[in-house]
Amino acid sequence: MSKARIATVWLDGCSGCHMSLLDMDEKIITLASLIEMVYSPTVDMKQYPQNVDVCLIEGAASSDEDIHKLKIIRLNTKCLVALGDCAITGNVPSMRNMYKVEEILNRAYVENAVLQQQIPRIGVPVLQTRCRPIHEIVKVDVFVPGCPPPSETIYNCVADLLAGKTPDIGATTRFGK
Amino acid sequence: MSSISAMPAPPSSDKRWKLVDAAIKRHGRAGHSLIECLHTMQECFGYLDEQGLKYVATALNLPLSKVYGVATFYHIFSLKPQGEHTCVVCMGTACYIKGAPQILAALEEKYGVKPGETTKDNKLSVLTARCIGSCGLAPAVVFDGDVGGKMVSSDALKRVEKWMNI
Amino acid sequence: MNSTLASQIVTLKIDGKDCGARGDETILSVARENGIDIPTLCHYDGLTDIGACRICLVEVKGSPKLFAACSTLVTEGMEVSTNSPRLQRYRKTILELLFSERNHVCAVCVSNGHCELQAMAMKLGLTHVRLPYRYPNLKVDATHTRYVQDDNRCILCQRCVRVCAEIEGAHVWDIMGRGIEARAITDLNEPWGASTSCTSCGKCVHVCPTAAIFEKGKSAGEMVKRSFVSELAAKREVYE
Amino acid sequence: MTAEELNELIEQEVEANKLFVHSINVCVAAGCLSSHADQTLDALKKEVKAKGLDKEIKVKGVGCMGLCAAGPLVEIRDASNAAQVMYQGVQGEHAEQVVASAGKQSVQSLVCDTSIPFFAKQVKIVLENCGLIDPERIEEYIVAEGYRALQKCLQELAPTKVVEEVTKSGLRGRGGAGFPTGLKWATVAKAQNKQKYVICNADEGDPGAFMDRSVLESDPHRVLEGMAIAAYATGANRGYIYCRAEYPLAVKRLKNAIKQAERVGILGQGIMGTTFNFTVEVRLGAGAFVCGEETALIHSIEGKRGTPRPRPPFPAQSGLWGxxxxxxxxxxxxxxxxxLRKGGAWFASIGTEKSKGTKVFALAGRVSNTGLVEVPMGMKLREIVFSLGGGIPDGKKFKAVQTGGPSGGCIPEQFLDMEVDYDSIAKVGSIMGSGGMIIMDETSCMVDVAKFFMEFCKSESCGKCVPCRVGTSQMYDILCKVTDGTATPEEIAMLEELCDLLKSTSLCGLGMTAPNPVLTTMKYFRNEYDAHIQGKKCPAGVCKIKAAQEVLV
Incomplete structure (x- = not known):
């Protein structure tokens, strides 16, 4: 049997979900034998590949680039997993949504900056007016809440998916865990 | 069980408080007369200010938060003063489908005030009503209490213009 | 409550189980006495029920209407169903509405792990909210010396209003405005710290299901609520 | 006041009226007042005086004559109270001509043809005195058989018999839901309690409805009499009229009527020489639609926020102050x-099998004859709109009738031949409601209409229960996206899901019925929704569709 093609993506989040993913101790060896990591912050790959079996997405959709990426991911992925609260609810990144984008940028890069008080505009993605859960942009197949979701939950989820089962997330994690 | 405290002194020597005072006493300072008393206060002063709310609360022996809760629940009550003149555009169904939104848009374009707002010179407040029951004459606009029926934007602007030029 | 009702003994079925009860008991209390769990949010033992959250809705055979278990009295021969797929679906959607209404960020919340809203999501298997979040810009009032009020986390269950009015007797809290603009307020919508009526008793803090009201100095996950209010209510009596 | 005194008063009034050869009745209800009927009335009075005719011609203000669109309306009647002519659009300047025409050739340019179906096809029970009597004088009401029913009840009928008569009549609540009135009365009558209350719900909140306003302004004593009979039948001794503050004239006339009734001993202690006591107080609403809901209304009279509470217990068991x-x-x-005057059987002979009597409808919107009509239950919708209403003006095409306000729905053309009664309206997804009928033509966008009502419900939601508070807000947002042309089919599915949720789980009628305008427009005008979503077009040209580049993502 060929190995499952797995991708992980890091959008607007703190990378905590990826830390949790890597935190599964020896189980990562078991997992590694079953999968091929085709795209991830931990893999040096510039382009999102085609025919991905499972993609775990950490982080909310905040910028035009995030949205662009999500659409490409959806087109090329069989099963899309929203990993963690940021992807599912917007979580901490969405706390900016009560304010205007300009206000926030000004606060961060001008008011609170000591040196070089200016808002970066070149070479950085443009922020959307609102940071949103990824299922508002693309269809999501599996939701794994948690901040971050426990490693075990992530492992079980991926293992279930690889075995062709619908993961049962319910009892092992929750918003904010 | 509960004892009634002495009637508090009105917030100021303004004579209008006498009317509020009378309304409170007419109802025997009963808590259930709160809405009636707020109506009287708004008729007298045009709006409900904090001091007045405190006065009514004390006089009726009611918690402050309850009085504030009631005053903000009912949309007829206003907690801020209105302009010299008020133009109330009826937004009942009949008025809505016969062009009330266009009248509002015209007022906003000309005077820069949205419903619920007052012009900077404090001359004009534009308000909306849920339905004033003049559906047979839709669209209806109330200019300082005077109902005008079958209005078009230009009529409404003309009526308002008269106030603004004084 | 009604003394004639209290003296009546009624029999009813809840989820097929035969139950006996006094006529002045609610469906909720009878269900709980019989080990049947009906989820609730605005209900709090010892406070008057208001039937606001609609989480505890149940089906009663013969009626197309749903009934709030917390505020519906049992009647003879009643057949109650508490957990049909339809009810489960409604409860979940109501929960989604609550999450979408304000800004509930569990990860950084002082009640994380001890929050009734969060626990309810887990219990009902809510993994995500299908409705767009509204992200209203709401105030946090930290003017009180000991407590903080955070509108972002309020679900308008009115427990604070009821505990303050009914148990403490201060009626510091009430609801202002209406509809989606409704907010919990103290006094004349003044800073809590400036309240002339608050006794700082802290009952509102401990009945709050989320962390819309919490103790100062607590950080994420540290706010654990105590459950003394129900006991207080049960032990109230007229002295002499 | 005893029965003898009542008869005496009638004789005096009749005697006084005998002197007049003609009466000129000027409508001074709110509709015509907006067309400055007060000035017309003044001018006519002055003219009569100036011509020295004030012994022969009586000029008086009367209640609503119905055809508000043609106001101010003036009617000339002779000594036998037979109508000579009705005039429309009468202004002060016409006073001379109008007065001169009394008993003579009518002023052709002002004549309002009362043979048109709008007038001819009406059957007046509720509005029988409207346009005939001066609402500010109790004497006129009494002469028009007023308070005779109350007298009959007090002298001849035991309270249980009164309830029976009402039950026999088959009368159903005219506020919206159509609950059998007799049953309601019987429940209150049966309740064991020393203190009981009678409340008149005059918080006519449906936008587009002004029947109650007209009755209160035109014939306030009739409502007081109805309440007094209800109090007698149910064992109540106090009454409240909860009236919208937006109806200042109605409030004024009600308060005036109460004072007059108290003065002559029809309200108060020992009414008509019996042991029956009944006092009435007016309480003002303050701009909250939800207060039309019984339990919210009760909270409001108690001086609280107008939020509803779960029922049961129903107000008939535990209402005002418990x-x-x-x-x-x-x-x-x-x-x-x-x-009570003519008997329940008489009333039950009018109308349909399950909806008895007449119903007053307020015709408004895109219809030629806007105003009030009272017709027997069961009249065909087409007849109301096209015959009485005179059809759609400006050669436009009929699209729908909206009934029941924000709790009702839009009834499309295919149901025009439906008989109008509680059950048939409910069958097509709307409700009778209080009787507002807004007629819409092709210039109305049905999605926009649904959005209009959802905005209404969102802003009128009391905020107590979650489904209504947040649900109406979410539904409104979705409808905004539909009218923007940015909604997705998934969002429409969610809209439908929320409709079901609100209907089933809301605490009170406001939330439960809030989806009705959406549900009926989705059912009957799905093509308009589709046009906005797929076609990115508003067929009626009402909605501003966002250009593609404005759309986020």
């Missing part, structure tokens, strides 16, 4: 005096 309380709306009470 006492058994009867709540009926204005039109329901207005039907009571004639029912």
């Amino acid at each position: 006492c058994p309380t009867l709540i009926n709306n204005v039109e329901t009470f207005a039907n009571i005096p004639p029912i």
